[in-house]
Amino acid sequence: MVKIIYFGIPGRAEVARLALAIGKIEHEDKRVDFEEWQKLKQEGWAPFGQLPVLEVDGNYLAQSAAIDRYVAQRAGLLPSDPWKAALADQAYFFCEDLWQTLYPSFKIKDAEEKVKARQELLAGPLADKLKLLSKVLESRAGKFLTGDELSHGDLAVFCNLSTLQSGWLDGIPKDMLKDYPVLKEFRNAVAGVPEIAAFYADAKNNDDIRSTGFRADA
Ligand SMILES: N[C@@H](CCC(=O)N[C@@H](CS)C(=O)NCC(=O)O)C(=O)O
Numbered sequence: 001m002v003k004i005i006y007f008g009i010p011g012r013a014e015v016a017r018l019a020l021a022i023g024k025i026e027h028e029d030k031r032v033d034f035e036e037w038q039k040l041k042q043e044g045w046a047p048f049g050q051l052p053v054l055e056v057d058g059n060y061l062a063q064s065a066a067i068d069r070y071v072a073q074r075a076g077l078l079p080s081d082p083w084k085a086a087l088a089d090q091a092y093f094f095c096e097d098l099w100q101t102l103y104p105s106f107k108i109k110d111a112e113e114k115v116k117a118r119q120e121l122l123a124g125p126l127a128d129k130l131k132l133l134s135k136v137l138e139s140r141a142g143k144f145l146t147g148d149e150l151s152h153g154d155l156a157v158f159c160n161l162s163t164l165q166s167g168w169l170d171g172i173p174k175d176m177l178k179d180y181p182v183l184k185e186f187r188n189a190v191a192g193v194p195e196i197a198a199f200y201a202d203a204k205n206n207d208d209i210r211s212t213g214f215r216a217d218a
Pocket residue numbers: 011012041049050051052062063064065
């Protein structure tokens with residue numbers, strides 16, 4: 001039995017959710033709210049006391065990167081060629097670098113100040129990162145990061161760009177990818193993968209973040 005446990009948002013569980021769907025792996029997608037999590041946390045089964053956690057036959061795995069790689073392997077999304085797997089990983093981990101530029105802004109209490117800080121990030125350090133990602137994608141050898149086969153790296157880039165453009169972050173506009181045609185085209189290509197389009201057509205994946213940010217041509 002496989003169960004992915006996380007909050008309702010895409011956040012750090014969406015790559016695993018998509019990989020589970022693409023791999024047609026029978027599973028439960030358990031989405032908890034914060035209050036429920038506070039109670040579950042006391043039970044002590046989460047290896048590092050945080051979510052997401054993947055339960056597999058009564059064993060618990062934490063750390064989204066470990067979960068995503070494990071599920072990707074089971075779903076046939078982890079390239080068997082070591083170089084291709086590493087290319088997928090470099091994009092996967094770069095997504096964390098994107099968020100590193102934004103994390104300090106979460107601590108800003110004043111709403112206007114927060115918006116201003118994020119606008120500055122989008123024009124500065126975040127733009128630098130998005131340009132670098134565009135360059136990496138421009139040099140790719142196929143439809144996706146490692147060729148024409150979808151990998152966990154593609155899912156990570158897709159999920160993170162989708163969250164960024166979803167309107168969930170005050171100060172980051174929904175059209176933020178307009179200046180990055182390569183990222184826009186890539187995100188749309190991933191969104192168009194039939195299993196991914198089907199995932200977001202499902203009513204349970206139709207909340208504000210996903211309906212605005214995660215569909216093709218959003
Ligand atoms: N490095 C961990 C970070 C996990 C993490 O920060 N989880 C947050 C949600 S994104 C959490 O569980 N927050 C609630 C808590 O700490 O009780 C991962 O990638 O899985």
